[in-house]
Amino acid sequence: MEHKALSLSDFDLRPTPCRMEVLGLLQSHDYALSQGDIEHQLSSQFDRVTVYRTLKSFLSQGLIHKVLDDIGGIKYALCKELCHQGGHAHQHDHVHFKCDQCGQTTCLELVHIPSISLPENFTKKESNLLIQGVCNLCNQV
Amino acid sequence: MEHKALSLSDFDLRPTPCRMEVLGLLQSHDYALSQGDIEHQLSSQFDRVTVYRTLKSFLSQGLIHKVLDDIGGIKYALCKELCHQGGHAHQHDHVHFKCDQCGQTTCLELVHIPSISLPENFTKKESNLLIQGVCNLCNQV
DNA sequence: CTTGGTGCAAAGGGTTTGCAACTTA
DNA sequence: TAAGTTGCAAACCCTTTGCACCAAG
Numbered sequence: 001m002e003h004k005a006l007s008l009s010d011f012d013l014r015p016t017p018c019r020m021e022v023l024g025l026l027q028s029h030d031y032a033l034s035q036g037d038i039e040h041q042l043s044s045q046f047d048r049v050t051v052y053r054t055l056k057s058f059l060s061q062g063l064i065h066k067v068l069d070d071i072g073g074i075k076y077a078l079c080k081e082l083c084h085q086g087g088h089a090h091q092h093d094h095v096h097f098k099c100d101q102c103g104q105t106t107c108l109e110l111v112h113i114p115s116i117s118l119p120e121n122f123t124k125k126e127s128n129l130l131i132q133g134v135c136n137l138c139n140q141v
Numbered sequence: 142m143e144h145k146a147l148s149l150s151d152f153d154l155r156p157t158p159c160r161m162e163v164l165g166l167l168q169s170h171d172y173a174l175s176q177g178d179i180e181h182q183l184s185s186q187f188d189r190v191t192v193y194r195t196l197k198s199f200l201s202q203g204l205i206h207k208v209l210d211d212i213g214g215i216k217y218a219l220c221k222e223l224c225h226q227g228g229h230a231h232q233h234d235h236v237h238f239k240c241d242q243c244g245q246t247t248c249l250e251l252v253h254i255p256s257i258s259l260p261e262n263f264t265k266k267e268s269n270l271l272i273q274g275v276c277n278l279c280n281q282v
Numbered sequence: 283c284t285t286g287g288t289g290c291a292a293a294g295g296g297t298t299t300g301c302a303a304c305t306t307a
Numbered sequence: 308t309a310a311g312t313t314g315c316a317a318a319c320c321c322t323t324t325g326c327a328c329c330a331a332g
Binding site for chain 2: 066073095097108111114116117118122124125126127131133134139
Binding site: 155 | 321322323324330331332
């Protein structure tokens, strides 16, 4: 995992203790974390609400993106430079993979969602592809 | 929408009033419904819990399948014959489309999820593709 | 009679909101 | 000082569970 120095102030976010810790957590994992994961893994105890608000502000500033976990579930992952490339605001056309065994949800940054030809008159704005199965690590056992 | 006579007893489900109404609702819509949609659209008032249990039994009998709504959201739609084809239990490799304008989530039965080549040692069991945008009806305006 | 379905109440989990206190630019 | 951030409490979903009652095979 690349640990390039992401700075909160670059995203118009005050570098508060909670934000720095949450950012650190997200940077130190190469898979997506749920709100609960984050809340429990923080070394300092921050209020649950603060974590929610932290994630919300990260989202609105484009620092992280939502990741489909299972059907119905949500996790969060850092946006890579790829997300910020291109003219349009944000690109998240990569595939998300959830491992049924270890439960980890990873962004397959290099696997892109193929373009789908939709029926007549349907226009696409965004797409999310979640693949469930067994990940590389669990398959090695 | 095809109204072919789906029989609850074919799915080992007793044809109770609640189940018949819920099935009727699902049959009369060509888009997926959430638990709340169903609860509110039932002509007779059934307990919320009963609707939940009805959906759960429909799911376990393979009469309906879960549909990704937004990220984090769940709706339900009838399984078509396509689902029951093939050797394996169930196939839901079609694309789901959520319209940002009318809010309807439809099963694009004919649009299949393309096979994705995963990185080394990843094995796929299931996949879900949700496309958000504007549907054919809303685009005609 | 025995199984399964329903309703009601309650509990549980996740998320949001209001407000007062605090921090910091 | 003014704006942004936090903690606490409470409110809101949405969903599940326990239990007693009812209905149907």
